[in-house]
Amino acid sequence: MSGYVGRLAPSPTGALHLGNARTFMIAWLRARACGGKVVFRMEDLDHPRDKPGAAAAAVEDLRWLGFDWDEEYVQSERRAVYRAALARLDAYPCTCSRKDVACAQSAPHAGEQLFYPGTCRGRYASWDEAAAACVPRLPCWRFRVPEGTVVRFNDAFAGPYEQDVSRTLGDFPLARDPDGAGYTLAAMVDDLQMGVTEVVRGDDLLPATPPQILVARQLGRNHPAYCHVPLIVGTDGRRLAKRHGDTRLSAFRAAGVAPETIVGWLASTCGWNAKRTPTRLRSLIGRSPLETIPHEAVVWTGSFT
């Protein structure tokens, strides 16, 4: 039995689309090909951006495509775990504007991260003092990033990656308040606790990885391996969105498209199915090398054929 543990970690902020499906397919096959385990984790800490019903719909969409998993977790039920981890980190309360903290509740996809100049560093002696200065809002918690904090790791797909977190992000947000863990904190704590050995996700999250590594280090743990793969984009080269037509999995299903048609097309974009033959997800196990996946983004032209 292999020690590999992978994960699928959707956010219920909207319906799953083709791009999510491709990344999940690569993640799932990485795990299944070596007899590893798949953890399913619902990343639902971003109220009010989370949409009612989206979590259940994501499960339904993924099962329809042929995904399965061995363990299932819901982040909103794990707040005590994040609170305990937060208490062990070198963090301080910040009373600045809430905007960038609100963004950080969800995974900050490329271009969504903001630099914080450390305004509140050393400003308050305690959480209570910061809270008193902030009424009626609550302060947030920020991770102290010392000057010259350069993080390097070797991505299984993207190759060597390096980022000076003190210059790109500064003291990044961990939690909206003591009970309000954000993405960086929750995802890293979960990856560690759930024994995830490799994180496979979209390469727009590459710049979100170094802060997670800093969290892991400060918790005294080794971070998992990483494998960031390119996204699907529209013909305008931009990340798949509504303007590219309806690419929600549920919309294809409602239109009578077979899951095998979608999987067959997705596999073709990875170099695993040149003829775009309709394919069952399961039949790709062991036929899904990383090496054939193009390093450029995949373009969705609006058709599976």
Ligand code: GLU
């Ligand atoms: N839940 C995040 C998202 O859907 C993914 C986070 C991750 O894979 O680390 O954007």
Ligand code: ZN
């Ligand atoms: Zn501040």
